[in-house]
Amino acid sequence: MEQQFGQWLRYYRKKNRMSQKQVAQVLGVGQTTIANYENNSRFPDQQKLVALAELFDASLDRILGVRANTDAIPDSERRDPEKPLSPKEMISSILGGRDLEAWEKVERSVKSGVPMKEIYLRSLEPLLIMTGELWAEGSISVAEEHIISHAVEGFMERLRTCYPGVPPSDKLCICATVPGESHSIGIRMLRDLLEQAGWRAFFLGDKVPTDQLISLLLSARPDLLAFSATLSENRDSGELLIHRLRREAPLARIPVILGGRAFEEGREGLKDLSACKVAGSLAEGLLIAEELVQYKVYSP
The missing domain is CATH 1.10.1240.10 (Methionine synthase domain)
Incomplete structure (x- = not known):
């Protein structure tokens, strides 16, 4: 991302000569919430992102601070x-x-x-x-x-x-659903958008045994993992998977995005999972991806 979301929100708000209070009234939230958005301590949900884009007459790409890749369209x-x-x-x-x-x-x-x-x-x-x-x-x-x-x-x-392919960078993300979870559209969407942002991104599905998944990760050394769970009964299997990964020294600090309704609803109970962040939307997942890979994961 070229800039943090909060910087772009502040830019568009001032460009439209609006106060934080005025934006808050449009979104139906408190002024403190807008202040938190602008200092990047909170992130709006999908509905509020769309409302902001409509308020400022801007695309979601511009609100999020990225450029669209549409040059190949005649x-x-x-x-x-x-x-x-x-x-x-x-x-x-x-x-x-x-x-x-x-x-x-x-x-x-x-x-x-x-x-x-x-x-x-x-x-x-x-x-x-x-x-x-x-x-x-x-x-x-x-x-x-x-x-x-x-x-x-x-x-x-x-x-x-x-859409034309984007030349991949050296950033690698492995995406999968947690064991037992069959709902995969959301995580596949994230994979597609990461590819459009220049990542090398792979979707593994839910059929890869945990031991083989760990073997793959130890070999591939990805910069980021993304797991999703929709059904609440699969949240526990997701947590067990993370704990299993953390027992492998090379994977102990690898950043993980957790997406899907199950993780979103159980967000409070996941705070003790190191280097993990819950994404409540695709847009939040993309921002978290850029944020989590700012530091080097693996030792030389």
């Missing part, structure tokens, strides 16, 4: 950005058997020059969040949740072919 293919379908509209299209309609809307955003990250943060991540909420309250069935998830996976595969 000017002839660029269009004026249009408002994406809301999560509710996308769910209605997908469950109505019109997922092609939803994809065409996403594709128009691509052709108008919208970066992959903004599509993930403004369209696909909110769609997944709403899907989880609807399933939790019993408004949609497990089968319908699977239909939506399958459609999103299809969108992601298509999007990966729409």
Whole structure:
């Protein structure tokens, strides 16, 4: 990241001649919360990030302090950005058997020059969040949740072919779900966005035995690990995995991002896990990734 999120928030707030109190009123939070955002001691959730982008009439990339990689999109293919379908509209299209309609809307955003990250943060991540909420309250069935998830996976595969590859740096991240966890879309999104940010990033899934995972990590020496867990019953297996990693001296200080509803809900109980941070959103995960690898993990 070129600058910390807080610096960019302060820049846009002052550019728009707004006080912290005025921004706080728009977001429905206290002035202290905005001050904490600006000094990087707190980070807004997905809904507030989108609200900030709309308030300052800026893309999420600019709010987060990064440049979009859209140079490879020909000017002839660029269009004026249009408002994406809301999560509710996308769910209605997908469950109505019109997922092609939803994809065409996403594709128009691509052709108008919208970066992959903004599509993930403004369209696909909110769609997944709403899907989880609807399933939790019993408004949609497990089968319908699977239909939506399958459609999103299809969108992601298509999007990966729409954006040019970024020359990878020497930063390496290994991404996986914790043992027993089958929900993997969120961690795969993080993998995709890390790749767009120039990382070498690999997704292993949940089928790699712990001993073989550790063997791989000892050999690859990644700069960062990212694990996700959606179901609360899998949080314990995630903690056990971290403790197992820490028993290996070369892996004792490797930074770890923990994402997914299970870790988010159990955030308070994870404070004793060294060099681990919980990401409540994709945007927060990307910022944490840059923050955690500022120091050298491995000895020469």
